[in-house]
Amino acid sequence: MSDIKYQISTIKSQLASAYPADEADALAWWIAEEVTGLSRTELQFGCKDTKNFAHTQEIIERLLRFEPIQYIFGHTLWYGLDLKVTPATLIPRPETAELVEQISNLHTASADRSRPCRDKKSQISNAPIRVLDIGTGSGCIGIALKKAHPDWHVTGIDISPEAIAVARENALRNHADVNFWVADIFSDEIDKTFNSQLSTFNLIVSNPPYICESEKKDMRPNVLDYEPSTALFVPDSDPLLFYRRIASLFSNRPPVTLFFEINESYAAEVAAMMADLGYTGIRITKDIYGKDRIIEGRMAQ
Numbered sequence: 001m002s003d004i005k006y007q008i009s010t011i012k013s014q015l016a017s018a019y020p021a022d023e024a025d026a027l028a029w030w031i032a033e034e035v036t037g038l039s040r041t042e043l044q045f046g047c048k049d050t051k052n053f054a055h056t057q058e059i060i061e062r063l064l065r066f067e068p069i070q071y072i073f074g075h076t077l078w079y080g081l082d083l084k085v086t087p088a089t090l091i092p093r094p095e096t097a098e099l100v101e102q103i104s105n106l107h108t109a110s111a112d113r114s115r116p117c118r119d120k121k122s123q124i125s126n127a128p129i130r131v132l133d134i135g136t137g138s139g140c141i142g143i144a145l146k147k148a149h150p151d152w153h154v155t156g157i158d159i160s161p162e163a164i165a166v167a168r169e170n171a172l173r174n175h176a177d178v179n180f181w182v183a184d185i186f187s188d189e190i191d192k193t194f195n196s197q198l199s200t201f202n203l204i205v206s207n208p209p210y211i212c213e214s215e216k217k218d219m220r221p222n223v224l225d226y227e228p229s230t231a232l233f234v235p236d237s238d239p240l241l242f243y244r245r246i247a248s249l250f251s252n253r254p255p256v257t258l259f260f261e262i263n264e265s266y267a268a269e270v271a272a273m274m275a276d277l278g279y280t281g282i283r284i285t286k287d288i289y290g291k292d293r294i295i296e297g298r299m300a301q
Contacts, residue, residue: 004032004043004044005044007032007053007056008028008029008032008043009028011027011028011031011032011056011060012024012025012027012028014060014064015027015028015060015063015064017064018063018064018066019063027063027069029043030069031056031059031060031069032053034073035052035053035055035056035059036052059072066220066221066222066225066226067222067226068091068222068223068226068227070085070091071085071086071087071091071226074086076091076092078092078097078140079092079097079100079140079144080144080147081140081143081144081147081170081174082173082174083138083139083140083143083170083174084138084166084169084170084173085138085166086162086166087226087227087228088160088162088163088165088166088228089137089138089162089163089166089167089228089231090137090138090227090228090231090232091227092138092140094287094288095261095287095288095289095293096140096141096207096261097144098285098287098288098293098294099141099205099207099259099261099293099294100140100141100144100145100148102259102285102294102296103145103203103205103259104144104145104148104149106296127202128151128152128153129149129151129152129153129202129203130152130153130154130155130200130201130202130203131145131146131152131153131154131155131201131203131204131205132155132156132157132198132201132203132204132205133145133154133155133156133157133205133206134156134157134185134204134205134206134208134246135157135158135159135206135207135208135209135231135242136156136157136158136163136164136167136180137158137160137163137166137167137207137231138163138166138167138170139156139166139167139168139170139171139178139180140170141156141205141207142154142155142156142167142171142176142178142180142205143167143170143171143174143176143178145205146171146176146177146178147174147176154176154177154178154179155178155179155180155181155201156178156179156180156181157180157181157182157183157185158180158182158183159182159183159184159185159230160182160228160230160231161182163228163231164180164181164182167180168180185242185245185246185249186245190249198249198250198253199253201250201253201256202255202256202257203256203257203259204246204250204256204257204258204259205258205259205260206242206246206259206260206261207260207261208242208243208246208260208261209230209231209232209233209234209241209242210234210239210242210243210261210262210263210266211232211233211234211263212233212234212235212236212239212263212265213233213234213235213236214236216233239263239265239266239269240266240269240270240273243260243262243270243273243274244273246258246260247273247274247277247279247297248277250299251277251278251279251299253299254299254300254301255298255299255300255301256298256299257296257297257298257299258274258279258296258297258298258299259294259295259296260294260295260296261293261294262284262292262293262294262295264291264292264293267284267292267295270295271284271295271297274295274297275297277299278299279297279298279299280297280298280299280300281296281297281298282295282296282297283295283296283297
């Protein structure tokens with residue numbers, strides 16, 4: 001066994017008491033890539049220098065306390081982006097990448113269908129797409145959409161000044177021209193100073209808090225003990241709290257398309273609430289795990 005593989009095997013064995021074998025293996029390779037600055041391929045076939053592995057013990061000890069590795073290293077790779085993450089922001093999930101992909105694919109297809117043709121009678125809308133990402137956190141959704149569609153105008157808002165600071169840094173490090181602002185969608189300020197701007201957005205996306213307090217007992221400590229609770233949880237008494245507020249804010253501002261990431265247990269309830277507010281074309285999409293995860297709807301003119 002090479003020195004590198006021996007070091008990785010040693011890390012994996014130390015993590016085995018706290019993580020399943022496949023996760024311990026993935027974490028061990030992640031640590032190796034971070035401390036050496038080399039890719040997995042380079043580690044497997046080219047690198048023999050193990051001096052940087054002398055600094056891994058503190059990382060292992062933090063992982064054994066279930067601190068997320070993304071917070072330990074201060075960043076994560078997600079949807080082709082290198083994103084800073086801190087305990088003020090959620091760690092971007094694969095399900096959220098699916099939300100971005102669905103929005104991007106839908107509007108790419110729409111754009112292809114609306115390309116100019118020789119029929120002079122065809123009417124083509126040239127209205128720019130203006131995106132509002134509510135509860136932006138690290139800014140991952142807004143930045144990913146802007147990178148995929150440079151012509152879109154994208155804004156992200158969050159109640160947390162600390163999260164907005166991270167989102168702005170992520171926009172800079174990923175060369176994305178996205179505006180980020182501190183805002184509370186439940187405040188009177190939204191209905192006053194921010195109110196006039198809401199009508200300019202025609203695509204609303206949000207991955208709001210949607211885990212009920214009663215679900216805490218089923219959650220792993222790396223999430224429960226480290227990620228921001230305000231970005232995760234809603235009261236059991238009102239699991240649609242954020243969905244209802246956001247959908248209501250835009251229910252009288254057509255035309256607008258609304259996308260949510262949702263708790264799979266409340267897909268039908270969110271759909272019914274949106275329908276009651278007048279949204280049409282409501283569609284629920286399952287994630288890669290087969291769970292209801294994305295809902296979309298439109299408020300037509």
